[in-house]
Amino acid sequence: MRLAEAQLVVARELGLQSWPRLKAHVTAMEGSWARIQDGDPAPDRDATTLHIRCGSDIEGALKQAGFAGDFLKYSDPLCQGPVRDHPDWLEERTDFIARCYGKKSGMSHKAIGAKLRAAEDGLLAAPGRYERIVL
Secondary structure, eight states: OOHHHHHHHHHHHTTOSSHHHHHHHHHHHHHHHHHHHTTOOOTTTTSOEEEEESSSTTHHHHHHTTOOSEEEEOOOOTTSSOOOOSTTHHHHHHHHHHHHHHHHHTOOHHHHHHHHHHHHHHHHHHHHHOSEEEO
16 A cells, blocks of 8 residues: 555545645644644634533543533443333433443442433533534
8 A cells, every 4th residue: 555545544534535634634733722722712612512422531631622611421321222212211221221330330220320310411401501512
């Protein structure tokens, strides 16, 4: 494989159409970072923003980078277990997570249910509270 072909593969895996576009994107990010370090506001400060994450893995890094907004951890493994469209679906999810992960997580059934309810309430309230939602 030639270098140009490898560069194109890397760019496309990162969601850009070409290596020059990837380079331009990195240059723009470096410029934004430099401006933030010099005291300019972060690029997302123009709108109320909610960052939804499946964990809290990058919350600190985003804050350190100067990004503003709130963070909602929504960590229900929806790709596993039952997901049903009925009024008691959240209780069913709580039962499943408590049964499969409760002991390992050290959380009680009640704590798991409260965590799921808080995350779900945060999602439901988001459209009315935020101008921008970032996944």
